[in-house]
Amino acid sequence: MTGPGYLAVDSGGSGLRVVVGAGGRGPLARAASGEPVRTGARGIDPDDLLEQLLPMARALCAEAGVGRLDTAVVGAAGMASLGGALRAELPASLIRELGVRRVALAADAVTAYVGALGPRPGAVIAAGTGLIAIGTDLTRWRRADGWGHLLGDCGGGAWIGRAGMEAALRAHDGREGGSARLLASAEDMFGPAAGLPGRLYPRADRPAVLASFAPRVGECAAGGDPVAVAVLRAAARHMADSAAAVCPAEGEPAVGVTGGLFRMGADLTGLVDEELSKRLPRARRITAEGDPLHGAVRIAEDLIIGSFTLPGDAALLSLTAPEGDDAARAADALT
């Protein structure tokens, strides 16, 4: 028997990724837009998101043979700080245009959490260009860092790349703490050191440029460069700091890592494991189950079967559902 249909969405820096599935049968069809949703004066633009999403959702329903969508879950990067217009307009639009009964809007940190750990208490470190830690004891959410490349994101891709470039230029200047290996790698990637400022500062995507050097720091560390190893260890400590700040104090919480930064290699992952075991000895280190899109799917499926147990949060996770609906229990849990 097939349960009600659902739509699960992950909106991030590389565009929309969309799944249509059915309760009990899991994902049935997938698509990706490749175009990031526009952010304007009102934050994430709900019209632009809808313009991309509606045709994708209808095509996927046809492809999957799903006649009616019951539930939509949209996870989006920037939801917490730039999601005001989305929260104000998207649920009604999706109910009107797609006939869904329930809409959940989630910050990408929440979908990353659920994708990695599922609906159990713990903490997740989500690291790509930036870094944020999110945790829950199933009564409320806590966040740490995620402040961007100048104010924090300590231990993330831009942080590691920046620290590596600084060490490269220390070697160039003859200052202490430099690494000739990182300097050679930076000049191989970006050209002569003297031209580095001119190639970095005029760009709008400075954090991405810095993060693009993080894998080189990983390579130098894997090759035994002590300065590069120290950069990775400092990053791992920062990650453990953030995880410890959001991890539930009681019980035996699960701790996981997720995000593109961990594709960098075994050295970083090993150092993070070491630092986590020092800082959170009572936590169980869990390998992430899936990515943020998987988290959105998981939330949709749990809403449909009425087993949704995650806490709501004005900025991080909000549900729109009809009163007296099957989802009442979930809706109660969310507000």
Add this chain to the structure above:
Amino acid sequence: MTGPGYLAVDSGGSGLRVVVGAGGRGPLARAASGEPVRTGARGIDPDDLLEQLLPMARALCAEAGVGRLDTAVVGAAGMASLGGALRAELPASLIRELGVRRVALAADAVTAYVGALGPRPGAVIAAGTGLIAIGTDLTRWRRADGWGHLLGDCGGGAWIGRAGMEAALRAHDGREGGSARLLASAEDMFGPAAGLPGRLYPRADRPAVLASFAPRVGECAAGGDPVAVAVLRAAARHMADSAAAVCPAEGEPAVGVTGGLFRMGADLTGLVDEELSKRLPRARRITAEGDPLHGAVRIAEDLIIGSFTLPGDAALLSLTAPEGDDAARAADALT
């Protein structure tokens, strides 16, 4: 007896500062433009600089009763990396428009050095929003750092302010290494922490915004906040690293500090003294004689009396003078 007249210029972030003086009598008249020279696709714009400078120079000559200018010295921020068009055009323009015989173009790091220490061997740390160290053994110049707020400028105003804001947000998140006092100070200055990214990242003058928090870090340190003290000590260590990289290895070099950052207070200066005495025990710590404009004046006076002994450098210090001129000795020293 009055020697030949000279023009000395300091071009920086707050505009042009200009002195007209005469050999043996020192500065006779001063003015400031208050408008920074434009930087365009060709780097520092020589036409914009001339348009500001020529009327100021003529008015100051009239005020000072200097009939003829013999020598012009222009020190400019950005000369090393963005001074190509200045070096190509400014000397001929000043010779043609003002009738000078000699033109010296200097990076602001060089005028800062000469302003602080005069023409003797040593090292100078110049710190404002950014940070650069410059040193000479009187045969060549060496520089360290000055790479900008993402790649270095370690220990400068933006660096200290950024580290202070990071510590404030650590306290906000409940991460290790935070300071509730820095958090209170940051929220007093910029408003609630949650709004900080939105107030910083969209601005073009991010380094200046970060640096504007450095005096608050100084205040918290003066009040005994251990995290703020640690930020200042780390800054002082970075400064000592940079000074050590450029300081002559032989003799008993002079070491000085200069720039707006040191108006922050006695704590920073004291920590820098401590770190310098550890890293450069053979150097004599000298109180800066004057600022970069004083350095430009000093270079002009030394050129006029033929006692100029500083080494030339394609990017840092270049002289244009007629062959066989009194300044031949200086010109030889410069190339």
